[in-house]
Amino acid sequence: MTSAAELLNLSNLKDISSLRNDFPALHQNVNGKPLVYLDSAASAQRPQSVIDAMVTQDEQNHSNVHRGVHQLSQRSTEAYEGSREKVRAFINAQYHEEIVFTRGTTESINLVASSLGEKILTPDDEVLVTWMEHHSNIVPWQLACEKTGAKLRAVPINSNGELDLNEYTRLLTDKTKIVAVGHVSNALGTINPIEHIISTAHKVGALVVVDGAQSVPHIKIDVQAMDCDFYAFSGHKMYGPSGIGVLYGKKALLNDMPPYQGGGEMILTVSFEKTTYNELPCKFEAxxxxxxxxxxxxxxVDYLNSIDFDALSRYEADLLNYATEKFLELPGSRIIGTANKKASVLSFMLGDIHAHDLGTILDQDGIAIRTGHHCAMPVMDHFGIPATGRASFALYNNIEDIDRFILGLKESMELFK
Amino acid sequence: MNDLRELYREVILDHNRHPRNFGELQNPDKIIEGVNPLCGDRMTLYVKMENKKIQDISFKGTGCAISVASSSLMTEKAKGSSFEEIDALFEYVHEMLTGDPTTVASNLDTLDKLTALSGVREYPTRVKCATLAWHALKNAIVGSDDKISTE
Structure with missing residues (x-):
């Protein structure tokens, strides 16, 4: 058996593990036990600096943006546009106009599916998604297909939870207009070969929309190097607030797309005969x-910029490896999602104990995991299971968290034996 | 652990391990589907009825221990009961899970083994697991064929 110290590169651990102190929500008791938060893939906790920035904005600077000539409106506008610039640099987009603020990944994908999808799709066309997509990267495309008559196709996955790339190439034809794919699977942890997927799609002239909700907190994103056409992600999965997200889109594509919603902010002039639309990105921010x-x-973004992502990747891989090894020692353990390249997500079954029961039992020990179908019912159907438990590991988790998690599972087995 | 034993009482664990009336009924009068999208539970209820009475009843599906045990206990109790009795039971169970806890004490005889579910009231996120089957049964006797969802 490998010890925790052997599995972990202690020099990385020291740097990253101090980050835990930055997150106030982690320092509390739940059901009388110190909180072990293993549900960051659903929503991550926020560091104090993010909370402080939002409080300062609300206490001192709040006003409407792009509208007033007064001081507070100017401050708010500067802070708001300053964030856009930070996001641009963070994902290495070429222009700030390519960064559209949305409510989150779901709205970002809906924006593209609705605006681009309904503009370019015809009954002869196909949209290609995959079997491992989150519902938010399936349903918007289904809606677009229903409206336009285009067909939805899905790339299958293998028993490890990896995309079948041969099938992908086979399904990709000159009918394929849009490929919509997750960079990292929320239910399986699989990291998809996104550069390969994008370059192959471009060869047949298809545009690629990437759901980056699960990748942004783990992987350094460079949208230009990746050459994706659209990249969608959410604030709350990357240690930021909920209700805010980003749609990156190539400028030429966004320019050609009709508005998604109408209203203030997105117009230049309005009369009852004719409305002219605002420039990017305001056109999409009604x-x-x-x-x-x-x-x-x-x-x-400031907070994440202070972290060495290479060290973070190694740290999270160490946590995942340790958790995987300890979990597999339990009788009746089964991991759903055993891809070669995985983010720090452990989706699992334990004997015949239903995930929902495990979730309740662990919660009594102060341990938060996700249970259910993870908004990825096709994944559950593929593996012939109704639900899994999912422990997801973030930069603030540590070995003690995993030991407590394993202990909680042992208690569950005791209770259900 | 002790608190959890209140939720996962021996009766619950037993009915989860060995659910009663599990499987399909031949020629049922009603088939009602129930889903709990939150946890992915799916159950199908099969009911034979005559003269406003449940003649036979069974269920099939996957679910957590609370949902399976609740379905199992319900079928045991419902078999042979009149619609009127089912209506009353539905109200008692609902009260026991979400309302006035004294309901249990004043209806011990009627609720009988169903009192094993009373621990669920301390776990609000799990109440839907326990009520899914009951909503399906209620639909069966009021004549609705609608799919039941807890959401």
């Missing part, structure tokens, strides 16, 4: 946006 959320997202 109405007063989530200003405090955007400011919080900017602070989140």
């Amino acid at each position: 109405g007063t946006p989530n200003i405090t959320g955007a400011v919080g997202l900017g602070a989140t």
Whole structure:
């Protein structure tokens, strides 16, 4: 048996493990036990600096953006647009106009599916998704296909939870107009070969929309190197606020797309005969946006910029390896999602104890995991299971968290034996 | 652990391990589907009825221990009961899980083994697991064929 110290590169651990202190929510008792938070893939906790930035915005600077000539409106506008610039640099987009603020990944994908999908799709066309997509990268495309008559196809996955790339190549034809794919699977942890997927799709002229909700907190993103056409992600999965997210889109594509919603902010002139639309990115930001959320997202990017992502990757891989090894020692353990390249997500079954029961039992020990179908019912159907438990590990988790998790599972087995 | 024993009482664990009336009924009068999208539970209830009475009843599906045990206990109790009795039971069970805890004490005889479910009231996220089967049965006797969802 490998010891914790052997499995972990202690020099990385020291740097990263101090980050835990930055997250106030982790320092509390739940059901009388110190909280072990293993549900960051659903929503991550926020560091103090993000919370402070949002409080400052609300206490001192709040006003509407892009509208007023007065001091507070100017401060809010600067903070809001400053965040856009931070996000641009963070994912290495070429232009700030390519960063559209949305409510989150779901709205970002809906924006593309609705605006681009309904503009370019015809009954002869196909949209290609995969079997491991989150519902939010399936349903918007189904809706677009229903409206346009285009067909939805899905790339199958193998028993490890990896995409079948041969099938992908086979399904990709000149009918394929859009490929919508997750960079990292929320239910399985699989990291997809995104560069390969994108370059192959481009060869047949298809545009690629990447759901980056689960990748942004783990992997350094460079949208230009990746050459994706759209990249969608959420603030709250990357240690930022909820209700704010990003749609990156190539400028030329966004320019050609019709508005998604109508309202204030997105117009230049309005009369009853004709409305002219605002420039990017305002064209896609109708109405007063989530200003405090955007400011919080900017602070989140600042926080992530202070972290060495290579060290973070190694640290999270160490946590996943340790958890996997300890989990597999339990009788009746089964891991769903055993891809070669995985983010720090452990989706599992334990004997015949239903995940929902495990979730309740662990919660009594102060341990938070996700249970259910993870909004990925096709994944559950593929593996012929109704639900899994999912422990997801973030930069603030440590070996003690995993030991407590394993102990909780042992108690569950005791209770159900 | 002790608190959890209140939720996962021996009766619950037993009915989860060995659910009663599990499987399909031949020629049922009603088939009602129930889903709990939150946890992915799916159950199907099969009911034979005559003269406003449950003649036979069974269920099939996957679910957590609370949902399986509740379905199992319900079928045991419902078999042979009149619609009127089912209506009353539905109300008592609902009260026991979400309302006035004294309901249990004043209806011990009627609830009988169903009192094993009373621990669920301390776990609000799990109440839907326990009520899924009951909503399906209620639909069966009011004549609705609608799919039941807890959401």
